[in-house]
Amino acid sequence: MIAALICVVSAAIFLQFFVSYCRAILASSGNIALSDRVREVTGIANQEVGADDFNRLLQLVRLCPERGDDQSEIRAVGTYYGFLAVLNRVSRPLAPGFSVWVEKERKSCSYFAAVALDRRISYSRDLFTQQITDRL
């Protein structure tokens, strides 16, 4: 009985901590404006980043050279996005109000991926410039 209670309470608290942890990572990118360059590359020039854009943006991120310091946060947000996708499927018919929140969270994940892409593009440009300078 006590083990079952501990199991349920711990699982509920785990979910709350996990969501808050991922939101803390997402919050770091929320205030960063996307550059025109990344808007052009991703085709989101005049519109906001959509909830379903995450996987497409992540594929673009993977095409860029790794910066080495963003892998763990991309993985954490990827797990969170997967979790939200499952929640979205379950909650849409059952709780539309909650589904709106899930959609907003998925948009935040996509925006995070766009910011990560922006950083990687800048990093690639810096690398390229450095190589050109070294050759000269």
Next chain:
Amino acid sequence: MLGPLDYLIWLVGFLAEIGVVVYLLSRKQVFRHFPIAFYMLCDAFVTCGLYYCVRHFGFDSTTYIYFYYYTDSLLNVLMFWVIIKFYQETFAEMGVSRYIRGAAVMLILLTAVFSYAVVHQNRTHLTSRFVVEIGQNFYFVGVVLTYLLWGAILKLRETRTRLIQLVLALGIYFSADACTYALRNLFPGLEPTFLRWFPPLVGVWLPLAWIYTLAHIQEDARLEPARLMVRAR
């Protein structure tokens, strides 16, 4: 019997634990985060000890089992010290450090007395279900303490991003471990095939999350904790 994946998880965990200590040493932040550094160092020593026990006595030996569960309990007591440090940081401006220290000493003494009493009563079957039960209780105390701390952070509108992320990572660690131990108690049959992977993976999570936070989040970074709350509209 342990496979290559077990050793790989051990190695990654060990390197991450040492990584936290080395990072804090290199940034001269060891004294600022002393409980974290000390815990990680002890955890790395315990990992070495576990490896030694497996190599010399075997994975199924009583020596390994005793070493695993005793050191796990000791590490949990050390982790309470880390939590208390987080409490002190959260309540620093209120000047209640003395009371927190007093409460911490009381908590550790109570835990020790409770554990001694339970161990004394169950000494004949310490390595059976009892060790899983006491592990589950220790982790659950950790979950409750971390959850109360998280509540205090939200209530006091603590904005230090680094502290927030360190506490959240700790909450994930404790709740995942408490849940796993409870499931082991409920379904002992799941242990050899499925549940045995969780404690080592969660053990790797904590040093990795902490080293990420310490290395990437600036000391002066600020975050509004209310933004982290789940609010469905």
